[in-house]
Amino acid sequence: MEIFEQISNAVIEGEFGEITDLVQSALDQGIGANEVIREGLSKGMTEVGRRFREGEYFMPEVLVSAKTMNTALSILKPLLVGDTTQENVGTFLIGTVKGDVHDIGKNMVSMMMEGAGFRVIDIGVDVKPEVFVKEITEKQPDVVGLSALLSTTMISQKETIEALKEAGVRDRVIVLVGGAPVDQNWANTIGADGYAPNASVAVEKAKELLQRRPHS
Numbered sequence: 274m275e276i277f278e279q280i281s282n283a284v285i286e287g288e289f290g291e292i293t294d295l296v297q298s299a300l301d302q303g304i305g306a307n308e309v310i311r312e313g314l315s316k317g318m319t320e321v322g323r324r325f326r327e328g329e330y331f332m333p334e335v336l337v338s339a340k341t342m343n344t345a346l347s348i349l350k351p352l353l354v355g356d357t358t359q360e361n362v363g364t365f366l367i368g369t370v371k372g373d374v375h376d377i378g379k380n381m382v383s384m385m386m387e388g389a390g391f392r393v394i395d396i397g398v399d400v401k402p403e404v405f406v407k408e409i410t411e412k413q414p415d416v417v418g419l420s421a422l423l424s425t426t427m428i429s430q431k432e433t434i435e436a437l438k439e440a441g442v443r444d445r446v447i448v449l450v451g452g453a454p455v456d457q458n459w460a461n462t463i464g465a466d467g468y469a470p471n472a473s474v475a476v477e478k479a480k481e482l483l484q485r486r487p488h489s
């Protein structure tokens with residue numbers, strides 16, 4: 274069985290004890306970290322999502338698959354983050370919004386942003402609007418990412434942007450929204466500055482919006 278299939282199967286089967294060796298073996302074969310994510314880990318997680326949707330998998334199975342995926346990402350992180358001497362292009366603060374505990378997508382966006390030279394502040398999952406306000410006021414990031422994976426928690430992205438407005442900090446930051454149910458239309462509706470469908474586009478979008486921002 275080729276290595277990508279083995280990695281994908283390990284995610285599907287939730288073999289978090291084996292994933293470290295499999296990822297290492299792919300790297301030893303000269304395969305890049307991005308390719309391991311794209312061709313192995315993500316494909317496995319897509320299949321987990323299908324099984325969950327169709328009632329073949331339940332929460333316990335999905336949780337071990339998520340643990341396997343996060344274990345693999347932590348091994349790949351130093352490779353994606355790479356050269357820490359790279360110039361700091363800005364500070365990026367990210368969290369998964371209130372009511373939502375999905376963190377894999379958020380972690381992937383964080384890693385890619387860090388790899389692109391951003392200083393990343395990850396404030397975790399199930400983050401209330403007032404906590405975003407507090408962290409943004411204290412840490413003064415340039416870009417803020419709001420992740421939501423549930424159609425029921427997309428509304429928390431809207432509430433977070435409203436809380437930022439009320440606190441008078443909305444215009445100090447660029448707000449990016451993302452997560453599987455989110456699209457450009459939703460981003461426009463709630464007054465976000467941008468949307469990205471995946472982690473690499475998130476990096477491009479953040480850089481593009483930063484360049485367009487008037488210099489203070």
Ligand code: B12
Pocket residue numbers: 318319321322323325326332335336339340372373374375376377378379381382417418419420421422423424425449450451452453454468469470471472473475
């Ligand atoms: C893993 C998982 C879980 C795990 C999460 C563990 C963890 N540590 O994250 C657990 C088991 C906890 C879980 C729980 C639930 N889940 Co769930 N889960 C998933 C699953 C299978 C995979 C999600 C994932 O990690 N994908 C892989 C990552 C890499 O993709 P991603 O998150 O989309 O992120 C990418 C982009 O969206 C984007 N992105 C993400 N965030 C951001 C942020 C910014 C700023 C930007 C720019 C981009 C960006 O970039 C990322 C990388 O490319 C999905 C199915 C699916 N295929 O999506 C269901 C899914 C999201 N879950 C679902 C549901 C219903 C639930 C539960 C309500 C189930 C229940 N009955 O209790 C609970 C809710 C818990 C809660 N309150 O949050 C539904 C949501 C349906 C909907 N539209 O609302 C889905 C779609 C499954 C389904 N088809 O039914 N889940």
